[in-house]
Amino acid sequence: MAHSPDIGLSRGQVLRRGIGDAVNIPGFALGSTMMGFSVIAKEAGLNFWMVLATTASVWGLPGQVAFAGLYATGASLLLIFVAVALANMRMMLMVISGADILRLRDLNLPLWRRVLMMHFLAITSWTQISYMQERYSSDQLLTYYTGFSLTIFSFGMAGTTIGFFFDDLIPPEILRIVIFVTPIYILLLIINARQTVNRIALVIGASLCPLFYLWIGNWSVLVSGLVGGTLAILIYHRLSRDGI
C-alpha cells in the first residue's frame, strides 16, 4: 500500500492499480475462501454448475455458506431463502454506503447498470473502496472499483472451480491457514477506518455479534450491526459535544 495519493493518474493507470491491488492478498485470500465454500457445497451434494452459479449470482460468502449448510441438511426451500436473505441483509447497507462512496447518484446511470455495478460489491471490495476513498477522486475511484471488483470476482470464480475439482489435492493443514486470511484481512483493514465513529461501531459490532449468535443465531449480524452502529453514533456525538 505504498501508493502515493495521486489525482493526476490517467484512467488506465487507475484501472491497473485497481487490478493490481486485487491480484494480491485480497484476490488470493478471497479465491481460497471460495475454494473452501466450494468444498462445503460439493459435500452438500450440489453439482459443479450449481456451485459456480451460486458464487456468481449470490457473491456474498456468509449467504453462500448458509445456503450450502442448509442444503446439506435437506432444509426446505423457504428456510433456505430466509436464511440466505438474513445472512446477506447487510448488502443493502453496504450498497447504500458503496454507492455514496462512488458518488453513483451524480452519474445518472440507468437502473440496470447501477444494479449490475453493485452486484460486484461484496465485503472485500466495499472495504477496499472505503479504505481508498481519500486517495482518489470520485471518477478515479469508480475506475479503481471496476478493476478491483471484477478482478476479485474472477479470483472468486477461479477459486470455486479449483475447490470443486481439486479438493483432494490441497492438504487441509494448508487450506485452513489460507482460508483464515480473508476474515483477518477484512478485520485488520476496517480497524484502520478513518472516522472514529466507524471504529467505535466496528469494535461494538465485533464484540457483540459472537455473543448474540449463541442466543439468536443468524439474526445476530443484523442486531449487533444496528446496536453497534447506533451506539457508535450516540457515543461519538456525546464525546464531540463534551469536547473530548
Add this chain to the structure above:
Amino acid sequence: MPAFDFSQLEAWAAVGLAFLGTFIWRFLGVMLADQVQPDSMLMKWVNAVAYAMVAGVMMLVLVFPTGVLATTELSDRLIAFAVGVIVMFFTHQLWYALPASIITFAIVVGLF
C-alpha cells in the same frame, strides 16, 4: 454424497432462491442510495451500521467457523487475530499486521 434427495429441479430452485435472497438487498440498496443525502446523519448511521455488520460477520467466521477452519482451536484463531490487532495498533501497517497474524496462526496450529 448426501443422504438427502433434492431433485435437480429443486436444487436449481434452491440456487435461484439463494440468488434472490441476496439480490433483493442489493436492489433495495440501489433504490435507497439516492434517497439518503450524502454527509447526512442518516448516511453516517448507515456507514456505522455497515462497519458494525461487516465486523460482526467476520468475527462469526473467526469464532464459529464452518468447514476446514473449524478443525482449529478457538484460542488459536483468537491469539492470531490479537497479534494482528496489536501489530496494527503499533505500526498502522497492514503489510506488517497481516503476515504477523497469519504466521502466528500457522505456528499455533502446528504447521511448522
